[in-house]
Ligand code: SF4
C-alpha cells in the first residue's frame with residue numbers, strides 16, 4: 001500500500017508540508033497556492049499599475065529570479081514594462097557566478113538586463129572595501145557597506161533608466177528578520193520606512209516586494225519544482241552580520257511554533273500602520289549636502305561610509 005503523504009486538497013501525492021497551514025500539497029496545488037499568495041500581495045498593496053516601468057533588482061539568487069519570472073508572467077494581465085538591473089558588488093568567486101545565472105534567466109525571458117558595479121559608482125569593489133576596513137580596524141562589517149552601497153547603486157541606476165518602481169526579491173524571512181533587527185537596534189524609523197506607500201523623495205524610486213509574504217523555503221521549492229535555474233552559493237561574508245544570528249533564532253522559533261514568523265510579520269505591519277495613521281508619521285527625505293542624494297541626515301550614509309574607507 002502506498003504510504004506516501006497525500007495532498008490535503010486533492011488527494012494526489014504531496015510534495016511539500018505547509019506546517020503553518022496544517023496542509024500537505026501536491027505539485028499542482030502547491031504552485032497554485034504559491035502564485036495566489038504572491039498575486040494577492042501585489043494586488044492588495046497596489047504594487048503595480050498599468051503603464052509602470054518596473055526594474056527588477058536581479059542578483060541571480062532564487063528570490064530575485066522568481067520575482068522576475070512572476071512579474072514577467074503577469075505582464076499579460078497588467079500592461080507595464082519590465083527589465084532587470086544587477087548591482088555587481090565585487091565579491092570575487094560569488095557575485096560573478098550569480099551574474100551568470102542572472103544573464104541566463106533574462107535571456108530566457110527575453111528581457112533587457114543592465115549591470116552596474118560598485119567599482120564604477122563608488123570607486124571600490126566590496127572586496128577592496130573589506131580589506132581597507134580591516135587595515136583601518138573599522139567596526140562595521142561587510143554587510144553594512146554592501147547594503148548601503150547596493151541600495152544607492154540600485155536607486156541611481158533605476159532613476160537613470162526612468163523606472164517608476166524597483167521590485168526586489170525580499171521574502172517573508174528577510175522582512176521579519178529586518179523588523180527584529182530594527183527592534184534590537186532601537187531603530188523604529190527604519191521599520192516605518194520599510195513599506196512606505198508614499199514617495200519619500202522625488203529622487204527615490206519606489207520599492208515593491210512581491211514576495212514579502214512568502215517564506216523563503218517555499219521560494220526555493222517553487223523554483224526547483226518549476227526547474228528555474230538560480231545561484232545557490234552563500235556569500236562568503238554572510239556569517240558576519242547580525243542578520244545571521246537573528247535568522248538562526250527565528251528559524252528555531254518557527255520550527256517549534258509553526259506560523260510564528262508570519263504572525264510576527266503581520267503583527268509588526270499592523271503596529272507600523274497604526275503608528276503611521278495615529279501619529280501621522282510621514283517621511284520626507286531631504287538631500288545630502290555632499291552628494292545631493294536622498295538622505296534623512298545632513299550627510300548621507302554612503303558619504304559617511306566612503307569617508308571611513310578613504311581614511
Ligand atoms: S551577505 Fe552581506 S556582503 Fe554578502 S551580499 Fe549579502 S549584504 Fe552583501
Ligand SMILES: [Zn+2]
Pocket residue numbers: 007008009010011012025026027028029030
Ligand atoms: Zn493537490
Ligand SMILES: [Zn+2]
Pocket residue numbers: 288289290291292293299300301302303304
Ligand atoms: Zn551623500
